[in-house]
Amino acid sequence: xxxxIRSTPTPKNLxxxxxxxxxxxxxxxxxxxxxxxxxxxxxxxxxxxxEIFGLLGPNGSGKTTLFRILSTLxxxxxxxxxxxxxxxxxxxxxxxxxxxxxxxxxSLDIKLTVAENLKHQGxxxxxxxxxxxxxxxxxxxxxxxxxxxxxxxETLSGGMQRRVELAKGLIHSPSILLLDEPSTGLDPGARRDxxxxxxxxxxxxxxxxLVTTHLMEEAEHCDRLAILNEGKLVALGSxxxxxxxxxxxxxxxxxxxxxxxxxxxQKIANRFILSPSVLGNAVRLEHEQGHKFVTExxxxxxxxxxxxxxxxxxxxxxxxxxxxxxxxxxxxxx
Amino acid sequence: xxxxxxxASAPRIHQPRKVGIWTPAYTLWLREIVRFYRQKAxxxxxxxxxxLFWFVLGSGFAHSFHSGSAGSGEYLGYFxxxxxxxxxxxxxxxxxxxxxxxxxxGFLLSVLAAPVSRSSIVLGKVLGGATLASIQGIVFLVFxxxxxxxxxxxxxAVSVAAIVMISFELTALGFAIAWPMDSPQAFHAIVNLxxxxxxxxxxxxxPASGASGWLRILxxxxxxxxxxxxxxxxxxxxxxxxxxxxxxxxxTLAFCVLTFAASWAIVNRRTNKPAA
Numbered sequence: 268x269x270x271x272i273r274s275t276p277t278p279k280n281l282x283x284x285x286x287x288x289x290x291x292x293x294x295x296x297x298x299x300x301x302x303x304x305x306x307x308x309x310x311x312x313x314x315x316x317x318e319i320f321g322l323l324g325p326n327g328s329g330k331t332t333l334f335r336i337l338s339t340l341x342x343x344x345x346x347x348x349x350x351x352x353x354x355x356x357x358x359x360x361x362x363x364x365x366x367x368x369x370x371x372x373x374s375l376d377i378k379l380t381v382a383e384n385l386k387h388q389g390x391x392x393x394x395x396x397x398x399x400x401x402x403x404x405x406x407x408x409x410x411x412x413x414x415x416x417x418x419x420x421e422t423l424s425g426g427m428q429r430r431v432e433l434a435k436g437l438i439h440s441p442s443i444l445l446l447d448e449p450s451t452g453l454d455p456g457a458r459r460d461x462x463x464x465x466x467x468x469x470x471x472x473x474x475x476x477l478v479t480t481h482l483m484e485e486a487e488h489c490d491r492l493a494i495l496n497e498g499k500l501v502a503l504g505s506x507x508x509x510x511x512x513x514x515x516x517x518x519x520x521x522x523x524x525x526x527x528x529x530x531x532x533q534k535i536a537n538r539f540i541l542s543p544s545v546l547g548n549a550v551r552l553e554h555e556q557g558h559k560f561v562t563e564x565x566x567x568x569x570x571x572x573x574x575x576x577x578x579x580x581x582x583x584x585x586x587x588x589x590x591x592x593x594x595x596x597x598x599x600x601x
Numbered sequence: 602x603x604x605x606x607x608x609a610s611a612p613r614i615h616q617p618r619k620v621g622i623w624t625p626a627y628t629l630w631l632r633e634i635v636r637f638y639r640q641k642a643x644x645x646x647x648x649x650x651x652x653l654f655w656f657v658l659g660s661g662f663a664h665s666f667h668s669g670s671a672g673s674g675e676y677l678g679y680f681x682x683x684x685x686x687x688x689x690x691x692x693x694x695x696x697x698x699x700x701x702x703x704x705x706x707g708f709l710l711s712v713l714a715a716p717v718s719r720s721s722i723v724l725g726k727v728l729g730g731a732t733l734a735s736i737q738g739i740v741f742l743v744f745x746x747x748x749x750x751x752x753x754x755x756x757x758a759v760s761v762a763a764i765v766m767i768s769f770e771l772t773a774l775g776f777a778i779a780w781p782m783d784s785p786q787a788f789h790a791i792v793n794l795x796x797x798x799x800x801x802x803x804x805x806x807x808p809a810s811g812a813s814g815w816l817r818i819l820x821x822x823x824x825x826x827x828x829x830x831x832x833x834x835x836x837x838x839x840x841x842x843x844x845x846x847x848x849x850x851x852x853t854l855a856f857c858v859l860t861f862a863a864s865w866a867i868v869n870r871r872t873n874k875p876a877a
Contacts, residue, residue, distance in 0.1 A: 338714045360620075363716035372707030378636050390628035391715035393620035435711070 289352060291316055291443050291475035292337070297346035299332050299498075306332040308498040309346065314443075314491075317473040319465055321489030323480055323582065325594050329498040330479040334447050337477070338368045350443055364392070367436035371447040373428060374435070377421040381412065381431050384420060385438055392439035399438075406434040410464055426457025433464060444468065444476045450485060462488050483582045483594070494586055501589040506582060513580035513588060516557025520550045520564065521574035531571050538567060546593055553580070553588075625717040626725035633696060633729025643695065648737060651691065652744070655684035662806070678748040682832035683805025685741050686825065689734040689768050690800050694792055696730030697775030701785050719868045727773045727864065734768035735761075750836050759835035759846070766853045767828040771796075773860035780867050803829045809843055827852035 292314035299307040307329045314320040324330050335341040336348050339359040347354055353361040375384050382403060389399040407413045410430040420428060429449065436444060446465075450458040462485075468474040469490075478489065486492055487506050494502040494509075502509050522528045525548050532543045532550045539560075543552035554560045557577035565572055586594045637643055655677070663676030703709040712722060739761055745752055752760065775796070782788050802816070803825035809817050820826050831849035833842045844852075 340710065340713055360716040360718075363714060364620075366714075368711065368714050370707050370710050372710065374707040374711035376632065376636070376708055378639050379632070383632075383635070387628045387632055388711070388715075390624045391620075391712060391717050393624060393716070395624060 290314060291351060292320075292477060293347075293349040293352075294333075295347045295349070297333070297336070297343055297348055299329075299336065299341075299343045299345070306498050307336075307343070310493075310495075310498075310500050312493050312500060312503055314475055314477055316475055317469050318490040319469055319476045319478060319488065321478050321480055321486045321492040322495060323483070323486040323492055323586075324495035325481055327497070328495040330481075330495060331447070332498075333495075334445065334479055337445055338366070338370075339363055364439070365441055366443045366445055367439065367441035369429075369432045369436045369444070369446040369449060371451055373432070375420045375428060375431055378419065380417055380419050381407070381423070381434075382416040384431065385435060388435045389438050394439060402438055402440070406437045409437065409467075410434045411460075424457075426453055426460065429453060429457065429461060430464070433461065437468070440472075442474060444474050446476065446478045448479055448481070450480075450482070458485075486582055492582070494582075494589065496586070496590045502585055509582065509585045510580045513553050513584055515553055515555040516577050517580050517584045518552055518554050518557045518561060519576045519578075520572045521576075522548050522550065522571060523573060524548050527571060531568060534568055534571075535564060539563075544587070544591065546587070551587065553584075620716050620718075622718050622721045622724070625715070625721040626728065629712070629722065629725025630729040630732065633699070633726065634732060636699070637696075637733050648740065651684055651688040651737075651741060654687060655680060655744075659684070678750070678837070679808075680806070681745070681748050681750075682829050682836060683800075683803070685738050685764065685832060686767055686803065686805055686829050687800060688741055689738045689764060690771055690796060692734035692737055693730055693768060693771040693775050694796060696733055697772060697779040698785055698788060700726060700776065700779040701782055701788055704783060720865055723773075723776065723861065723864045723868050727769065727776050727861065730772035730775070731765070731768040734772060735765045738764035738768060745836065752836060756835045756838065760832055763828055763831040763835065763850065763853065766850070766857050767825070770824070770828070770853065770857045770860050773857065773864050776864040777860060777867055780864065799823060799825050802826070804833075804843065805829050824852060824856040827856075 290313040294310050294312050297307055297310045298305070310329075310333070322330050322333065332341075336343045336355060337350065339355050339362050342356045347356070349355070350362045351365045353365070355362045376387075379387070385403045385406065386399065389395070389402060394402060403416075404413070407416055410433055412427060412430055412434065415423065415427065420431065423431065433446075433449075436446075444465075449461050449465075453461065465476055465478070469476055478485070480486055489506065491505050492502070492509065493500055504512075520528075520531060522531055525545070528545045528548045528550050532545045535541060535543050535550065535552070541552055541554075543550050545551075561575050561577055565575070583594050659677040659680040662680070700709070703712075742752070742757065742760055742764075778791050778795070779788055782791075802820050802823050804820060809820040809826065812820060827844060827849040830843050831846060831853060833840070834846040834849060842849075
């Protein structure tokens with residue numbers, strides 16, 4: 268055969284590329300201010316088709332602001348957010364057709380049954396009659412709640428309610444799913460369930476999924492991540508890529524207090540020609556061969572070190588490396 | 602990595618589905634009705650309390666202030682249209698309180714994020730509240746024989762029309778007030794400050810003709826006065842009323858349009874501030 272049909276490969280890096288607007292979600296130079304306060308500071312990134320994209324950041328990093336803009340509930344003060352090529356600020360109704368949204372707060376009417384909630388949601392998206400009925404059965408089967416359709420929502424457990432929220436967001440077969448902190452308030456079992464459903468949607472239906480989270484463990488599940496800090500994009504890539512950029516091990520020495528940490532940091536810097544960072548009463552640095560380095564330090568400066576940890580880099584290490592402070596700043600004082 | 606499966610499925614971009622104005626409005630309307638009848642205490646409270654109010658308040662007033670020649674029975678009769686409007690007002694307030702609850706719980710968020718024209722949201726919510734208020738106002742007409750009134754079919758038709766319009770205007774007004782609010786307490790404050798005085802100065806409790814000068818002007822300016830007067834026109838055709846029926850209905854209708862437009866305008870603002 269002479270004709271070879273080839274699917275266009277996804278370009279590796281679309282940042283700043285015109286073609287970026289064809290991605291499911293494309294954020295271009297997006298900014299938002301609440302009066303004087305800057306919540307989002309010139310963000311640019313894309314979410315690719317059929318990936319689970321994580322938006323990781325501590326509270327106040329701008330996740331919620333970005334989520335509001337993507338869900339068309341707020342118009343940004345600068346830049347653009349495109350969903351399937353439609354501008355969220357200028358064509359909200361077209362964007363809304365494409366996206367399913369699961370809010371952090373419960374959006375179900377607890378006085379109504381599961382089926383009634385889904386029916387109302389379907390109506391809001393223009394689904395009616397037999398089509399709606401079929402979709403209701405499909406989404407309930409999808410989240411494993413077919414037998415609970417006639418129960419009022421208030422009689423369901425928190426985990427089940429979140430699954431109904433997911434079903435609700437899926438009723439109009441969206442190509443993009445936005446979830447705000449989907450595992451808030453769920454026990455580990457229910458949390459695993461939610462993630463299992465998300466993977467199924469990605470793999471079987473090709474849905475592009477954006478998840479906001481402040482949990483490192485959860486971010487690990489994402490195909491790619493954007494890490495936000497104070498409204499700025501500090502890192503973008505797969506969890507593995509981001510962690511491997513750090514190189515080697517992360518070594519942390521704990522000392523008696525902040526002063527001792529500062530002193531130890533100075534000594535290490537002078538002796539080994541490295542640039543460790545001080546986080547509260549700990550000294551942290553990256554080293555190719557952590558375990559060997561640790562013995563050298565302890566032998567060189569006896570008595571200064573109270574505790575030692577050598578670990579493979581975590582996403583928190585990525586965050587520290589990019590921002591110079593811990594993910595949860597409260598922890599420093601603890 | 603094992604997760605590269607999905608590139609096979611083409612990006613599924615939808616042909617935009619046409620979402621009309623009526624289906625979403627209908628579904629929001631239906632939700633109001635279902636919610637109401639599922640909360641039995643609300644049903645009982647809203648039927649029983651106006652009856653109690655009308656009888657106790659009406660009898661009390663009648664005995665305390667012998668206004669001219671009017672006896673106790675006559676005041677109960679006078680107070681009847683006012684009691685009907687009170688039921689309507691209470692129900693309207695209650696259902697618009699649910700708007701604040703919807704906002705706080707997150708239900709409203711999912712409605713706002715749906716591809717629904719903002720007018721459907723106002724329409725569904727206001728019609729829902731207005732339907733409940735109307736039904737209860739109309740049910741209260743059953744008690745007209747207690748005041749010795751046996752209304753003709755046309756009188757019933759006019760009463761029903763007036764009740765429906767009053768329900769709509771009060772619910773739409775409540776909507777416009779409740780929309781920007783996020784606390785039920787603040788809404789209560791406004792209810793006490795605006796909605797209750799609106800009712801008190803509508804000729805529900807005492808006629809404008811007997812009021813002092815400035816009070817009479819206030820009562821003439823009060824759009825609800827015309828609704829109450831329209832009910833009086835219908836139930837007591839023999840008695841002279843403040844305004845003609847046509848004028849009463851026209852003013853009430855105009856206020857329906859005005860309050861709905863106000864709600865619509867408030868909901869349609871798209872801003873750089875959080876929507877909810």
